[in-house]
Amino acid sequence: MNAKSDRQISRRQALQCAAATSAAAAVSVSSDTVANPASETASSLIRDENAKAGATDWQLTRVRADRPGGVRSSAIEGYCSRQSVRAGESIDIMVSTDPPQEFIIEIFRSGYYGGRGARRMVQLGPFQGRTQEVPSRGERQLRECRWDPAVTLTIPDDWPSGVYLGRLTTTSDASGFGYWQNYVVFIVRDDRPADILLQCSDNTWQAYNQWPDGDSVYTHPKGNQGPWADVSFDRPYGLYPQIFENPQTFGSGEWLCFEFPLGYWLEQHGYDVTYCSNSDMLTPDRASKCKVFISNGHDEYWDIRQFQSVQQIRDAGVNLLFLSGNSVCWVSPYRKGFDGRDHRILFRGGPYGGDHRWAEQREREHGPFPHRGPDEGYLIGARNVDPVNGGGDWVCARPEHWMFEGTGMKRGDAIPGLVGWEYHGDPPSDLPGLEVVAEGTALQGGTNPQQWTATIYPGPKNNFVFNASTIWWCQDLASPPGHWLPWSHWSRPHGPDDRVQRITHNLLRRAIGSQ
Template identity: 35%
Template structure:
């Protein structure tokens, strides 16, 4: 593309050297239990080599992520110094993606595109920067009086056609004003040309459900809240939320860091990965049966009927699924196109309110309530389902330590992995469907107290299908933090997750 400057790599870093720097960048904090097993655990080292695009990509020099000179907290939704959104959540090689950017005060800015990954522990690689662009303020739209939807119709600021040599992955567009303010928006580059062993699905429907833009005390709407007298109020929530608007604040979606933790860890291990979004699963652009396994790496709470059917068909065909969070596939949604015909730009969920647009897929409410007999409850797919908010993080108590899942981790039954169960939790819920004709196993449990002081039990669960696939559900929002997060990494969880992905990819 004319005027686009490509940042060329100046050299290559060996994977071994890259891994060696990780301790200095993200030193894992070790509990007493971790120190006790460290001697017999050993280090978890990449075993996956060969002509894998992810491996080659992560040999390139990286860029510190987040940027070392980030002004965080920076951009806010009252002043909106620089914010923007993308025309799609995912794009394939040769396809174009538009960016819509507002700058206040008006002035020059640039857009830099980075790919998130391992890169020796730096976390990202800068790929290109736009020419200097001129931006100006753009209006905040009036919420739809019926649905609360906020749909920006800002002009196109810059168009990027995805080069054929870009590696599939999770990307960020970084908007930087002349005054140094930064805003962000994420997107995924797909690789529709090859079927990697594992496909990572990034939960953009959940990102948008939580998006409160503009977080200004007046206008912003999410599927959770609106505003009443400057205070967040669930009764003023939206029923439709649009991707045609920035994410609140500087543009980092809520829960985005959980996905980045997994991306960094999995790319450090050198797995054969490709990436897609929840919208790709909905539309059929992602066919799960082309892959040996599908990894739902983050908080993946909002699912449409086509998403659910695609996952069920994949399990029936022998494809493995891994849900590395909790509260997955909890709300049923509809996805609709934008007024200009771009697909999957509007997320609809009426939750506990009557749904005036009920179609053959059923009302947009809890999956376990879509039909009166509860047969659509998420437990029928996952093996467990959401059962509460964890007020204080709890230890996961290891069960079935002899199972291949825990092999090489050095654990014994009853060992405690501290602070692994937190945020939200899943467990086995009586009276709701369980996967039929499969072999299931509980690999760990935690007793916790919810905000109503009720004691509940979390489960980490795995089942194997007659077709040879696996379905794993971590049952906690803290799982991926234990793979990569500073002072949260746990070598036992790294080893167990590696065992799981090796089995899914059929490396063992």
């Protein structure tokens, strides 16, 4: 990092910093390489970015919850004023320390970087921290912080699109126990044409976020599935409350646990990828400039405008990869935050599913809801089934399909533990050209059998839509620093698997036209 990037910057000062000098070496790749994975016309931006030196220290080292079983770490915590931001735009970073003490903020871009997983972009501070107010529960159980910013960061023009982590670290010993750490997370987006647009599932991160004390769309006294609770992006992300207790999830949402392995793997192989948040897909404009749209990880909560945008890009010829499970399950309308910023509050407005029995069942059990979305099966290729929580093996059904080329898989061959924590099933029988490429049984709750289905169907312009039917697809692509394998209901993925890697290469190469 050069001297300009290392400078410390005081509160509310706009920032510009130069990128580090590119290293001469090309990006390293592992044994799952497929020749020429990126298209010949692709931008070299991601390859050049990942040739730069990665950080040797970017993870959280000293973290703690305030109490056993809690999700909050009040020694230092924060959030950002926007889900995503372009280069040249500004974002506020809000921080609270308890007790008041000095802290610094280090900004890292997550990626491959020779296997290190992130690059240090700038250090900010030190700042004098103070304890900021925890809001009481408002109408519809809303917790909406109104903290003062520690700093306003103007994104330098040479910061590429990606998922950025701001590591918060106390520098004084006011607590008497040494330093403490936490993250904030934000996305840098761009408008350039790219091969791949990777959508982060940050609506779902926020829906499950229980900061500060069991406050999410699932924790209302009326029950855990109704339309009663609002959640705000104006609050820190607490420790992720399900599947495992990964300390790296303090402040980082579900990025490091469910989504980072895919971004890491794409950048490892030089794919031309750019990133966006759920809120960036309210129109089709961004994705229409790309060849592939990817839904990643746990992508449960979609504003109806997202659904309409993805329909439009599919019909315009963009390929869709749902490398995700439980996707497009709940209509989640946005509204403005307390100061008029767009897309800062959401809630569970109602089920997707049209007139399908699963949507009707959800309404019978948990409704009435104010919204109803279309049948997601005609977009994804399969539906959210009920019940859906569990795990199982991913079993090949059509080994002759081109997506299995080079995997050596035969009908009935299984990839252990790949299906879970949630999945899709019940594909529409009248969707033209739909093929079931993998199928099997997951054990809901570890005991009750439920059928899942992975599918592919053709789009109208020689494109296609693939549904992997599992939140855990990217768990078998890579095992980057800062990531832990999840487990649920006595089932777990095993980590990098050359068959999953080859299937994903085959899908992407076909989608971007490099074969």
